[in-house]
Amino acid sequence: MMDEFSLDAYAYDLPQGLIAQHPAPERDRSRLLVLDRSNGKVRHSSFHEFPSLLQPGDCLILNDSKVFPARLLGKKVTGGQVEIFLLHFPAIEEPNRGRARALARCSKGLKPGQKILFGSGFEALVEDLFSNGEVEIELHSNGQTLAQALDSHGSVPLPPYIKRSPCKPDRARYQTIYADKEGSVAAPTAGLHFTGEILNKLAQRGVEVCRVTLHVGYGTFAPIRAKDVRRHEIHSEWLHVTRETAAIVNSTKRLGGRVVCVGTTSVRALEFAAQKNGEVAPVQGECDLYIYPGYEFKIVDAMLTNFHLPRSSLLVLVSAFAGRERILRAYEEAISKGYRFYSYGDAMFIT
Numbered sequence: 001m002m003d004e005f006s007l008d009a010y011a012y013d014l015p016q017g018l019i020a021q022h023p024a025p026e027r028d029r030s031r032l033l034v035l036d037r038s039n040g041k042v043r044h045s046s047f048h049e050f051p052s053l054l055q056p057g058d059c060l061i062l063n064d065s066k067v068f069p070a071r072l073l074g075k076k077v078t079g080g081q082v083e084i085f086l087l088h089f090p091a092i093e094e095p096n097r098g099r100a101r102a103l104a105r106c107s108k109g110l111k112p113g114q115k116i117l118f119g120s121g122f123e124a125l126v127e128d129l130f131s132n133g134e135v136e137i138e139l140h141s142n143g144q145t146l147a148q149a150l151d152s153h154g155s156v157p158l159p160p161y162i163k164r165s166p167c168k169p170d171r172a173r174y175q176t177i178y179a180d181k182e183g184s185v186a187a188p189t190a191g192l193h194f195t196g197e198i199l200n201k202l203a204q205r206g207v208e209v210c211r212v213t214l215h216v217g218y219g220t221f222a223p224i225r226a227k228d229v230r231r232h233e234i235h236s237e238w239l240h241v242t243r244e245t246a247a248i249v250n251s252t253k254r255l256g257g258r259v260v261c262v263g264t265t266s267v268r269a270l271e272f273a274a275q276k277n278g279e280v281a282p283v284q285g286e287c288d289l290y291i292y293p294g295y296e297f298k299i300v301d302a303m304l305t306n307f308h309l310p311r312s313s314l315l316v317l318v319s320a321f322a323g324r325e326r327i328l329r330a331y332e333e334a335i336s337k338g339y340r341f342y343s344y345g346d347a348m349f350i351t
Contacts, residue, residue: 004293004324007227011310012331019161020344023173028195031339031346035330037322042330044337047193047347050304056206057257059248061266063188064211066179068147069154071166074116074124082106082116084124085157087134087218088238089183096141096149099127103218104135122149147182157185159221159343161309174343183215183238189306189343190263208257210248212269214239214287223311234290234313237265241273243282249299250279258301264314267291267300267321274298291317293324302351307334307341322350 002009024030028048035042045053054060070086083105090098104110109129116124121142128136141149156166156174166174176191178199202209219235226232249259249270261267272289273280278298290313303321308314319327330348339346 004319005228005230007224007229007311009324010224010229010312010315010319012328012335014310014335014341018335018339018341018345020340020342020346021162021164023169023192023344024340024346026195027173027177027193028198030193033330033334033339033346033348035322035326035348035350037326037350040323040326040329042333048198050193050347050349051198051201051205051207053349053351054202054205054207054260055258057208057252057255059208059210059252059257059259060202061245061249061259061261061270062176062178062191062194062209062211063214063263063265063269064176064178064180065184065188065213065215065265066182067156067175067184067187067216068182069150070157070185071155072118072124072150072153073155074118076106077115077117080107082110084116084137085185085218087185088215090139090146090150092146095145097138098146099136099138101134102137103133110135118149118153120149120152122153159186161342162344178211180211181213181215181240183213185218186216186220187343188214188216188263188265190304190347192344193347194262208248208252210245212239212241212245212266214265214269216265220314221309222313223309224313224316229292229316232290232292232313232316234288236286236288237268238285239269239272239287240284241269241280241282246273246280246282253278253299259299260302260304261300262304264303264305264308264317267303267317270299271295271297291320293320295320297321302349304347304349306343306345306347307331307339309342318348318350 090100
């Protein structure tokens with residue numbers, strides 16, 4: 001039996017053809033694997049049947065963070081091309097000016113004081129360079145707010161395993177229909193399957209739907225490098241659990257309903273906000289909760305999630321929730337059945 005803290009225990013082989021390069025034609029027509037974590041039994045369904053898996057009195061938690069156009073293509077004053085990937089939404093100093101950390105790719109390194117031109121009065125000034133390869137830039141736009149300039153000049157930051165350039169449909173499809181608060185560089189992908197019809201069916205069924213905000217950072221794609229997964233240092237992400245959401249979750253628990261989280265981001269948000277008395281408190285700030293086997297879940301009863309990369313903190317999290325062996329057996333079955341994996345792929349409901 002493999003040590004559940006060994007990084008190699010979270011490896012699996014996935015045929016390249018099962019990495020989804022495009023979304024399903026319709027959001028709610030993706031496939032759904034249902035895993036009962038009490039006995040490891042698996043059954044196969046379709047996401048449009050998801051409302052039937054919830055009961056009146058359950059509470060569904062959505063992450064309403066919105067992906068912003070974080071990838072920018074520009075030029076140095078000398079003409080050399082520069083690709084900028086913003087690691088967070090800029091800290092706004094004025095409506096048309098703000099600072100951000102970023103990753104930069106160009107033929108020759110950047111220097112403090114250099115300008116990067118994106119066109120139409122939108123530019124960046126390199127302010128500082130860091131040993132980890134990140135740069136600090138100040139963005140400035142003439143005639144538009146910074147948000148408008150990013151929308152005009154930026155593109156959707158698709159994950160690195162999607163081997164194509166972003167296209168116009170990605171603006172809508174790499175975004176949940178309830179995305180509201182701008183700040184993520186990657187979509188909370190378990191929510192991509194929802195439609196207005198699905199949400200209406202859940203409401204008709206007596207399921208309370210509420211929201212948290214957790215802005216997904218670039219670190220979500222970072223593999224675990226430590227041989228012992230407990231030694232991994234997880235990235236920090238900004239979250240907000242409102243007083244209203246906390247009250248609904250606490251009421252659901254008291255009345256015997258289930259708290260069902262959509263995505264690992266919602267799981268981390270609620271568990272981070274959990275108190276010793278088993279209730280959720282309102283919280284706003286940076287979340288650095290790393291969940292690995294041995295963690296005792298205080299709030300979450302069920303989880304909707306996509307299929308995750310090998311050796312990733314997300315795979316470790318779902319393994320902590322349902323058991324590593326059960327998760328990997330379910331993944332093996334999903335692979336044998338031709339499920340589509342990762343951001344634009346199919347879904348899994350762990351109950």
